[in-house]
Amino acid sequence: MTKTKIATTSEISTTKALKVKANGQSLLVSKVGDRACAIANKCPHLGLPLSSGKLEDGVVTCPFHGAKFDASTGKNVRWVSSVMGITLPEMGQKMMAMGKEATDVACFAVTQEGDDLFVDV
Ligand code: FES
Structure with a gap:
């Protein structure tokens, strides 16, 4: 593990996650409440980046199929639900999940x- 500076406090926001690299890993850094948080920038559904997804109320939404993740814990709060922002019926959601369980x-x-933020990765 390597301690890596990823941002300063003025660069992070509650409405847009900041994409950074740390020790070869792509991360999303955001502000949830008054805390800085970092999660992997890789959706566990198909491994696509979460970085162009919305950050709202501390939750990042995958831009591809709508899975939602708590930006401070990484916990999945909703699994696959849509395609490019269009909500699917339940059967369509199961098909789009392609047998993958919520992760x-x-x-x-x-x-x-000080004003500098670090992660150990
Ligand atoms: S790639 Fe993220 S929900 Fe499908």
Whole structure:
């Protein structure tokens, strides 16, 4: 594990996750409440990036099929539900999930020193 500076406090937001690289891994850094949080920028459904998804009320929505993840814990709060923003009926959601079960995203502890934010990855 390597301690890596990923951002400063002024670069993170509650409405747009910041995409960063740390030790070769792509992460999303966001502000939830007054805390800085980091999760993997890789949806566990098909491995696509979450970085162009919405961040709303501390939840990141995958832009591809609507899976939702808590930006502070990585916990899946809703699995596959849509295609490019169009909500699917339940049968369509099951088909789009392609047999994959709901899965959490990796979460990384963020530490702060002054205005600088770090993760150990
Ligand atoms: S790739 Fe994210 S929900 Fe399908």
